[in-house]
Amino acid sequence: MKILNNCWYAAAWSNEVKAGELFPLRIADLPMVFFRRQNGEVAAIADYCPHRFAPLHRGKQVGDIIQCGYHGLEFDAHGKCVRNPHEAGKLPNASVPAYQVAERYSVIWVWIGDQQAEPALISDEFAFLEDPRCAHVRGRFHVNANYLLLLDNLNDISHALYVHGDALMTEDLYASLDPQLVVEGDVVKVTVEPKGITAPGLFRQGLPEGTTKTDLYDYVKTVLPANVIHDIAYTQPGETPYQKNGVSSRSAHFFTPETNTTAHYLFDNSRDFLLGDEEADARVLAALTRAFGEQDIPMIEAQQKVIGERELFDLRPVILVTDRGAVMARRNLAKRIKSQEAAADDLGPNGAP
Numbered sequence: 001m002k003i004l005n006n007c008w009y010a011a012a013w014s015n016e017v018k019a020g021e022l023f024p025l026r027i028a029d030l031p032m033v034f035f036r037r038q039n040g041e042v043a044a045i046a047d048y049c050p051h052r053f054a055p056l057h058r059g060k061q062v063g064d065i066i067q068c069g070y071h072g073l074e075f076d077a078h079g080k081c082v083r084n085p086h087e088a089g090k091l092p093n094a095s096v097p098a099y100q101v102a103e104r105y106s107v108i109w110v111w112i113g114d115q116q117a118e119p120a121l122i123s124d125e126f127a128f129l130e131d132p133r134c135a136h137v138r139g140r141f142h143v144n145a146n147y148l149l150l151l152d153n154l155n156d157i158s159h160a161l162y163v164h165g166d167a168l169m170t171e172d173l174y175a176s177l178d179p180q181l182v183v184e185g186d187v188v189k190v191t192v193e194p195k196g197i198t199a200p201g202l203f204r205q206g207l208p209e210g211t212t213k214t215d216l217y218d219y220v221k222t223v224l225p226a227n228v229i230h231d232i233a234y235t236q237p238g239e240t241p242y243q244k245n246g247v248s249s250r251s252a253h254f255f256t257p258e259t260n261t262t263a264h265y266l267f268d269n270s271r272d273f274l275l276g277d278e279e280a281d282a283r284v285l286a287a288l289t290r291a292f293g294e295q296d297i298p299m300i301e302a303q304q305k306v307i308g309e310r311e312l313f314d315l316r317p318v319i320l321v322t323d324r325g326a327v328m329a330r331r332n333l334a335k336r337i338k339s340q341e342a343a344a345d346d347l348g349p350n351g352a353p
Contacts, residue, residue: 003337006113006340007224008102009027009028010108010109011044011101012266014106016140017042022059025258032046032110034110038064042108044099045066049068054071056069056096065083123223126227138266142264144304145262145297146304151228153296154222157322192218192219197213199214199216214235215239217241218232224336226255227253248272251268251269271284
């Protein structure tokens, strides 16, 4: 599959990989198994035994070792076979790939590519995921569609009126939509700032009693390879965002390719209102689960069935003005992938120029 290499992909939330439990995932069409070592650090190796290719996640963890559940061969966090119970000693030529992993901002990231991992490439913009001043709800979906269709969806604010109804958008908000596109290097940002509108139900309950009209500051920012930050701030008319008598939330959406037609979708919503309210947490999570799991994803999976194994732009789709953010995000990613392929073509069979 064609993806950007030598970058970080979100694999899991930190609390999903538990001590003593094996956590299998396929990312970029590579089977992996994640586990915590005894010191708490996360490791990831290929999820198969090189003997008969049984999935290692069907075995068990013994200390810092994974024992194959089929014939008992044991592998360390570097993918090396460290014990063969059927013969004396080890199998020096038996190993599986190991993957570079980082845990930051409550996310477990995995590095896809053959270069040395660069922790600095994990964007600091995701630090809000650990902000103690916010309430956080998060989850994940498995999606039967290419990850770029998910990226398109988030970059198109206009779909909310038709897919989500008044839960996330109102008629007066839609009527005043005027998306502005800003591209700064590899970052694509779509912004809308309508004035004097009615806040939708998800945010209305957090505003001061008696609030009727609000101003909105809303942006969707794409960070390579396919990660999105969605910031929403409803304010009293004429005021700047993030004031005490307004409400705001910042969401993270991580779209990680599993195969060419399936993806992992990790989401988080971090809000600055109704803090410490477990019922509010449950309502927000239920609303997001409905919006993403029952509305967005079925539509996107239906798209994928029509598109099949073809590339979207090979089908010459009609382009609307509301598609500008999605088109530019895809274009930026395609440029980086093309540069990656050109660099690979410049190397000989042994990796030499």
